[in-house]
Amino acid sequence: MDFRFTDDQLSIQSIARDFAQKRIAPVAAELDAKGEFPLENIREMGQLGLMGIEVPEAYGGAGMDPISYVLAMVEIAAADAATSTIMSVNNSLFCNGILKNGTEEQKQKYVRAIASGEAIGAYALTEPQSGSDASNMHTRAVKNANGDWVINGKKSWITSGPVARYIVLFAVTTPGIGARGVSAFIIDTAREGFLAGKTEPKLGIRASATCEIEFHDYVCPKEDMLGEEGKGFAIAMGVLDAGRIGIASQAVGIARAAYEATLQWSRDRKAFGHPIGTFQMTQAKIADMKCKLDAALLLTLRAAWTKAQTDKNGGRFGTEASMAKLVASEAAMWITHQAVQIHGGMGYSKEMPLERYFRDAKITEIYEGTSEIQRLVIARAETGLR
C-alpha cells in the first residue's frame, strides 16, 4: 500500500486549488446570496480540464484517473459546494454515463462538448412521485413510425436543468415491467418539446441551478438512445455508483473548509482570557472533527481506487462508493454543525462562510441516494439479503 499521490494527481489538485482560491472562493458568498449560476467559472474550469477529468483526451477530457477526480473535487467544494455540484454532475453523471454506455458518435458529439466546458450537462432520473423509488417513474417514451422516440413527462430536482444543453434522461419504454421497462436517452434541450420549468428554491448549494424539466411530444432521434432498450435503469444505477464518489468528495471538501476555519478560530478567539482552543471541550470537538474528516477522505480515496481497478479489469465498486458517500456526508453535516458552534454568534452570521458550509453540507445526505438508501445498499451487499 502506498499513500503517496502521483505527480499527475498532485498536478490536477494544484490546478484545482489555485483556481478555487483565486476565482471561486472570492465570489462564493455573493453568488450564494443571489442564487446566481457561476457560468464564467464553469467555462474556465472546462478549459482547465476540470469538467471531464476522467474523460480520455480523444473526447476532449483530461484523461486522468478517479483519484485525480476526488482530489480536484475536494478543492473546488472547499471553495464553493454549488460549483462542485455542477462539476460533479458534468463529470460523474453525464460524461461517465455516455463514456460507459454510448456509441462512438455519441461520445464525440456529447462528451466532447461537456468535458470542454462549451456546454453544460445534466442527469434526469427523479420525478415528483419517485426519488428513492426511482423505477416508479412515469415519463414515457413511445416509438414513432420512423423508429424515433416521442417523450412526454416531467422530471424534478434536475441540477443544471435551466442551463443544460444536453441531458441524460431515463423514461419508460415498456410499461408494467418496472425497472426492466426503462431506457436511457440523450436529450438536446435546443429541440422543440423541451421545457425548463419551475425553479426549485433551495436551502443550500444556491448558486447551482435546479428545476423541473418537462417533455411535450419531444422527439428523440433513435440514434440518441443511450445503451440498449430496457437497460436504462441499470445504466442509471451504474452511473450513480460513480456519482457517489463525486458527492463523497464534495462532502470532504465542505468539511475540510469548515474544519480549517475552525482551527484558525480556536487559536484566535479568546474567552475568559484564553484562546477557546485551550478549553478541553473545544479540543475534544477538534479531535473528533479531524478523525471524521480523515476517515471520510480515506474511504473516498478507497472508493476511487477501487473504481480505477474496475475501469481496467471489470468488477464492481458500488459498495465502496456508498460507504464513502454515507460516511463523508454524515461527517460533513457533523463537522459543519460543530464548526458553527465553535464560532459562536459569528458561526451564525452571513459575514463568515460557516453558515453556508452548514447549509451546503445537508444536500450531501440527500441527493444521489439518501443516507438511508446508502445503508440499504451496504447492508444488502454484506448480508446478501434484499
Ligand SMILES: Cc1cc2nc3c(=O)[nH]c(=O)nc-3n(C[C@H](O)[C@H](O)[C@H](O)COP(=O)(O)OP(=O)(O)OC[C@H]3O[C@@H](n4cnc5c(N)ncnc54)[C@H](O)[C@@H]3O)c2cc1C
Ligand atoms: C438540490 C437537489 C439536487 C438534485 N439533483 C438531481 C439531479 O440532478 N437529477 C436527479 O435525477 N435527481 C436529483 N435530485 C433528486 C434526489 O436524488 C432525490 O431528492 C433523492 O434521491 C431523494 O428522493 P426524494 O426526494 O423523492 O425522497 P423520498 O424518496 O421520498 O424519501 C423521503 C425519505 O424517505 C426515506 N426512504 C425512502 N425509501 C426508503 C427505504 N426503502 N428505506 C428507508 N428509508 C427510505 C428517504 O431516505 C428519505 O429520508 C436532487 C435533489 C436535490 C434536493
